[in-house]
Amino acid sequence: MKKMEIQRRKTKKIYIGSVPIGGDAPLTVQSMTKTRTSDADATISQINDLYQSGCQIVRVGVSDHASAAVLKRIVKASPLPIVADIHFSYRLALAALEAGVHGVRINPGNIGSKENIRKIVQAALARGVPIRIGVNAGSLEKDLLEKYGRPTPEALVESALREVRTLEDLGFYDIEISVKASSVLETVEANRLLASRTEYPLHLGVTEAGSGLAGIIKSAVGIGTLLIEGIGDTIRVSLTGDPVEEVTVAREILKSLGLLKEGINIISCPTCARCQVDLLSIVQEFSERTRDVKSLLDVAIMGCVVNGPGEAREAEMGVALGRTNGLFFQKGEEKGRIPLAKLLDLLVEEVRKADREKQLAETHKT
Structure with a gap:
């Protein structure tokens, strides 16, 4: 008798470097370095640890010019595709793209004007680099907070789709989306709403999940619920601590659902x-x-x-x-x-x- 299998939602396929996301591609595991990116040696060492643990895509925080200055070296040394995590400064996004990163994550709540976004889009288009729209409950736009009173699932989705329209108006379609909250229930509901309104691939995670057993349980319940419903194309377990643990937990979540065909x-x-x-x-x-x-x-x-x-x-x-x-x-x-x-x-x-x-x-x- 054939075992039960999850029927995944059909989405557009994009590529982070050589790694496919969405479409008929297998689910992928991501993590994020927790070193100071400006310390290139420490960052490369942690990326290698993540690679050995089964991570497939790694995100690095680019919070200052010192970090942007060493990105080219990190990209060259990394065995994994690099996604630059950008907040507040479009100039850092441009510098990251110039350094050869394979993806850029921006938060519409703090990246600035549409003209700044246009500059990022033009540089990403020129290099064939996808953009992840990352909406977090903790950094929602002020007008949406006023409209909804708090960062509700509806507010998170409206923020994400607003940014999608901005990118599409600029002729950009290599998009990945994440909507995250520290609340498991609100994260699940936000992703359900988003999945019903777009065909772009979704990055799943419960943000600020905490550490140890509590963080693992929040992540497993939130991410697992959505995966069972066929929602999600790539995941990151966000834990306070060693990022290798994030990868271990993420892989176990996928294995428990028959979505990781190894190990x-x-x-x-x-x-x-x-x-x-x-x-x-x-x-x-x-x-x-x-x-x-x-x-x-x-x-x-x-x-x-x-x-x-x-x-x-x-x-x-x-x-x-x-x-x-x-x-x-x-x-x-x-x-x-x-x-x-x-x-x-x-x-x-x-x-x-x-x-x-x-x-x-x-x-x-x-």
């Missing part, structure tokens, strides 16, 4: 009195030993005699663990009862074998 999706039980092994240690060791696996594989590691065999049978491969041995399953078939001391090594070996086979099959396709 291992581990199915493991929460444990209870029936569990007779240290399941947490086993799962952690398995995760470490298979971190470099590229193929999408569902792997069940279960310590429960009630649900264990069933979950392991449904996964591509899995184990149901007892006190001294466990059942090993592969593609729905029970392969035997294996001593516990050998079972993890066997599981890792078979996962790596399946990964090699899938990678080889993909190579032959191309």
Whole structure:
């Protein structure tokens, strides 16, 4: 029986460097550096860390001329497409485009006059660089705040579509849009409204989500709700802390919904009195030993005699663990009862074998 799949909303396709966004392109994961951009060495180092973690597009803040001055070096050294995040100064946007960035993000609430936007558009058109219209609840235009009383979902969408019209009037259509709030409910509703009124690709995120578990939960609920509804083309999890964690969480959100076709999706039980092994240690060791696996594989590691065999049978491969041995399953078939001391090594070996086979099959396709 075929697994359920999310039916994604059809959108226009744009490119950030060589990475496609929207249309029939896979969902992508973005993050943002948290170094001072003017410190080129630190920024490049963090970009490399993000690349290794699976990030596909990276945004850098360009808040002063010192940052703009080193952008060309950063772009040249980066393994990822660079998006310049611009506020207040159209001149910094022009400098970023001159430096060779692959995308520009502007906020209509603070970039200035339409003439300033025209200058950005002309430079972006000349270089074939897309523009992301980024609307945040914390920096909405004054007239919209007066009209709606606060940054409501309707206000965020009106702001975004106002800017879309400005760009379209200037003959610019390589547009990506984001509407974000720190409220999960308002972020979800704003994106629903926007998705019903435009075919441009949408960048999803819950802004200022916070740190640790609270930030992860807000992001997973907000982004996940929209993705389930087929809304969204690229995502960024905004957490206070290491941006690599943002990428890790974003990839797990996509994997949980079957929207990321790589890496291992581990199915493991929460444990209870029936569990007779240290399941947490086993799962952690398995995760470490298979971190470099590229193929999408569902792997069940279960310590429960009630649900264990069933979950392991449904996964591509899995184990149901007892006190001294466990059942090993592969593609729905029970392969035997294996001593516990050998079972993890066997599981890792078979996962790596399946990964090699899938990678080889993909190579032959191309």
